[in-house]
Amino acid sequence: MELRDLTKAMSECNQEDTLKLVSGFAGQGIQVNAILDSLTLGLKLLGEKFSAGEAFIPELVFAGEIFNEATKILDPYIPKGQESQVRKKGKVVIATVKGDLHDIGKNLVGTFLSLGGYEVIDLGVDVPNEKLIDVVRKEKPKVIGLSSLLTTTMLGQRQFMAMLKESGLREHVKVIVGGAPVTPAWAEEIGADAYGADAVDGKNKIDAMLR
Numbered sequence: 192m193e194l195r196d197l198t199k200a201m202s203e204c205n206q207e208d209t210l211k212l213v214s215g216f217a218g219q220g221i222q223v224n225a226i227l228d229s230l231t232l233g234l235k236l237l238g239e240k241f242s243a244g245e246a247f248i249p250e251l252v253f254a255g256e257i258f259n260e261a262t263k264i265l266d267p268y269i270p271k272g273q274e275s276q277v278r279k280k281g282k283v284v285i286a287t288v289k290g291d292l293h294d295i296g297k298n299l300v301g302t303f304l305s306l307g308g309y310e311v312i313d314l315g316v317d318v319p320n321e322k323l324i325d326v327v328r329k330e331k332p333k334v335i336g337l338s339s340l341l342t343t344t345m346l347g348q349r350q351f352m353a354m355l356k357e358s359g360l361r362e363h364v365k366v367i368v369g370g371a372p373v374t375p376a377w378a379e380e381i382g383a384d385a386y387g388a389d390a391v392d393g394k395n396k397i398d399a400m401l402r
């Protein structure tokens with residue numbers, strides 16, 4: 192069995208094969224990142240089928256559930272820093288922006304941050320910017336991470352940056368943005384401090400910002 196079989200099983204929403212393959216590869220010592228990349232590619236292919244009218248919303252929902260179950264299988268195999276025991280690296284707030292219900296990528300970012308030694312406050316999906324500002328004020332996180340999977344909801348990230356400035360909190364918190372349609376150019380354009388290409392990159396960028 193090869194990783195491309197996993198991509199195929201994921202793209203076909205084949206729960207049994209996907210979970211069996213994930214367990215098998217993890218047990219064989221295949222790197223967690225490689226397994227996650229194959230699963231993510233499977234979801235991407237399913238998204239393309241959806242765009243072409245060959246897959247439908249219930250399949251996307253089911254695929255999300257399969258992905259989350261697969262992540263649980265992988266949890267014990269993700270290398271953990273010693274600091275993960277004490278959460279000494281600081282507080283990071285993560286959320287998916289208002290109007291956006293996609294949370295698979297955000298959850299993955301949260302998992303890697305948690306295992307990397309951060310205290311993660313996950314506000315969930317469809318989070319209004321007013322709530323984010325409120326949480327920055329109350330919780331004083333070192334970093335806030337905003338995920339956006341729709342081209343329309345990306346605009347919420349820009350609006351958040353403006354609100355952060357207006358509220359006088361800009362200097363108190365670093366901002367990282369991510370999600371499939373988000374690019375480094377977009378992060379720069381809206382004045383965010385960093386862009387996360389994937390969960391590992393997101394954690395590494397946060398490490399670098401706080402160094």
Ligand code: B1M
Pocket residue numbers: 231234235237238239241242248251252254255285290291292293294295296297299300335336337338339340341342343367368369370371372386387388389390391393
């Ligand atoms: Co939606 N959806 N969806 N969907 N969905 C996309 C995003 C889409 C590209 C599919 C397509 O048409 N090809 C398309 C968006 C088009 C666009 O705007 N350009 C789309 C659409 C149109 C929609 C609806 C509008 C469909 C409809 O109702 N007509 C609707 C919108 C609902 C809403 O949000 N208001 C919708 C709904 C859904 C479901 C709910 C059914 C389901 C989500 C389930 C869930 O999340 N629990 C779903 C899914 C599963 C997808 C696809 C197939 C997969 C997304 C995913 O989870 N990818 C997706 C296709 C695609 O992405 N190509 C699609 C895997 C995940 C690991 O990757 O989220 O990119 P990703 O996260 C990565 C990186 O981006 C990065 O790290 C993560 C881990 O590596 N990252 C960060 C993400 N956030 C980060 C934050 C950081 C740092 C890195 O710092 C904070």
